[in-house]
Amino acid sequence: MHIAKDHDVRKAEFLDTAMSLFIERGYDDTSVNAIIEAVGVSKGAFYHYFRTKEELLDELAARAGEQAMAIVEPIVSEPGVPAVDKMNAMFARTNAFKAQNRELMLTLARVFYSDRNALLRSRMTRRSVELTAPALARIIEQGNREGTMAVGHPTQTAQMILEFGATVVAGFAQRLDEIDRDPAVGDELILSMRVYTESVERILGVAAGSLTLVDDSIVRIVRGYTTESNGGADDRS
Amino acid sequence: MHIAKDHDVRKAEFLDTAMSLFIERGYDDTSVNAIIEAVGVSKGAFYHYFRTKEELLDELAARAGEQAMAIVEPIVSEPGVPAVDKMNAMFARTNAFKAQNRELMLTLARVFYSDRNALLRSRMTRRSVELTAPALARIIEQGNREGTMAVGHPTQTAQMILEFGATVVAGFAQRLDEIDRDPAVGDELILSMRVYTESVERILGVAAGSLTLVDDSIVRIVRGYTTESNGGADDRS
DNA sequence: AGGTAGGTACCGACCATCGGTATGTAATGT
DNA sequence: ACATTACATACCGATGGTCGGTACCTACCT
Known part of the structure; x- marks a missing residue:
């Protein structure tokens, strides 16, 4: 049968x-x-x-880590590309995906980052960070050699930046719903993403404004969050 | 009866x-x-x-936030103290407590930061950060006025530093057990705490070496982690 | 003073559902 | 042929939560 x-x-x-x-x-x-x-x-x-339900969770986390690694790896290995550009590419890759699947990302973010899923998120980000950090560390080392970055401990710093980013994104996603009640929250979130970028720049000792960890597509997601049809963009660069 | x-x-x-x-x-x-x-x-x-078990959890988180606030508030309000000193005091206060209750802190850290408690941790740190961030923001603003700090957006930055710290501490605690298997992990952890401090210094634009977010007591906790009787300290300042 | 109405604090039996186990069996590879 | 894989099914203790009941205190009416 x-x-x-x-x-x-x-x-x-x-x-x-x-x-x-x-x-x-x-x-x-x-x-x-x-x-x-x-x-x-x-x-x-x-x-x-699966021996337990939790083992399934771990395998999911492992898969997520591998997928993250698969995206990052080719970028890092690319020869002849400055470290700063590699970093931008690394983050832009995920951003582009997010912008294309706006609807998906919104629902996904709201639930994945809701603290009902604290355990799931904790496991997945940890694995992702573990696997991705070495790659970012190599980028930082390259930046040190090029003289565009000034980082004492690349390995630790890489890990921190990624964990840091995950935390920021989590806080970001958890506040998305507030925009409905108070549109000003949208501006706050966009501001916080800029502060995040600036913070990373300072940590890396890189020139201010040279990193674009969160591009305009994310901004547009937030902007168009309340009203489905976003007319003219009231951007102020 | x-x-x-x-x-x-x-x-x-x-x-x-x-x-x-x-x-x-x-x-x-x-x-x-x-x-x-x-x-x-x-x-x-x-x-x-309590209507549910989770409601009890939330009330615990709220209580933790208030307690954190009670510790931080008097430090911030103290007049005539430089912002950098206030920041050090703010972090030292919790460190001192940790050092005094070494045994307690170790068991507490291992369990609280184990990802079995991801939800509990998530709720509590969020509440704590929410309540504590404004105080830290005021310190940063003061530092800006004194010229010892150079931060564009104090409110967002304060929030980020605290969330960042919570993340780092969580990662720290989760790796404590590894020291038993590989003592080198202890050095890694101490290094990561130093990198954390340096990162915050850079984010704040404060002079290198002026912050002491994690003092020697924490180092001693890690050092004495494997062997209960810690003989001569092999410190290298 | 005595009765009683109503609210708070608590009891303990009960329920559906949960993650997980034990045991059995049909299909498949060798 | 025979072991191993790939399931199915019945069942277990424990869990979070519900519900009808009860003891007790207070307030008010007569």
Whole structure:
């Protein structure tokens, strides 16, 4: 009756559906029963692939880390590119994706960064930082050699900047909803992103204004948050 | 038979016992049954004071924020003290407490910052940051006026520094256990705390070496972590 | 002074659901 | 053929939360 699928395929199926359910309802509020129901299998199937629900969470975190690494790696390895440009590229890559999937990112951000998902987020960012930090460290070392950066401890600093960024983004996302009640919050958020960029610039000892960690697309997301149809942009560069 | 206690007294009793149980075993792993057993009351009593287990968590977070504020407030209001000194005092106050209760802090840190308590931590730090940030912002503004600091947006920066600090401390605590397996991790952690201090100095535009956000007592905690009896200190200032 | 109405503080049995286990069985590879 | 994989199903203790009831204090009416 039941068709046996390939091991990795079924496992991916579990991971995918679990991920979207976690995003929807949060890790704690998504039961194993809900997962197996969505996949259309039995409990035994679930515990055949994962020893515990938490192990599934860890595998999700690991996958996220690998994906983050896959994006970052080619940028770092590119020869002949200045360190500052590499940093900008590294952050711009994720920004571009976010801008393209505006609707997705908004709902995703609101739920992923809601503190109902504190554990999920904690695990995923940690893995991502762990795997991405060495790459950023190499960029910083390159910047030191080029004389555009002045950082005493690249490895520690890289880790800190990434953790720092994750924290800032989390705070950012958690306040998105407030914009509805008070549009001024939107300006505050945009300001905080600029302060973040400036802070990183100072930490790296890089020239002011040379980094663009958060580009205009993010600003446009915030701007267009309340009203779906955003008319003329009232930007003041 | 049963003596009726005053409302606030009983509520505080719930909060206190719940807090110590959360610290001991984590939020998720502490059942409502465990709490009422420790307090010595029935299930009905608990749900008479709190609508859900999570509401109790929120009230704990609120209390923590107020306590943090109570420590910071008098330091900020003190007249005639340079901003840099105030910042050092603000951080030293908590450090001193930590050093005195070394044993307590270690167990507390290991559990509080273990990601089993991601939710608890997330709520508490958020409240603390929210309440403490304005005070730090005032210090930064004072530093700007004195010419010892150069910060464009004190409010946002204050918030960021505190969130940043919480993140760093969390990462710090989560790696404490690794020292047992690899003593070199201890050096890494101490280094990361120094990098944190230097980063904040740069963000504030303050003279290098003028901040002491993490004093030697913390270093001594890490040093004495593996062996209980710490003989001669092999410090290299 | 005595009755009683109403609110607060609490009890304890009960419930659906949770994560996880035990055991069985059909399909598949060798 | 036989072991291993890939599930299914029934079941477990524990959990967060509900609910109907009760003891007790206070206030007011007569």
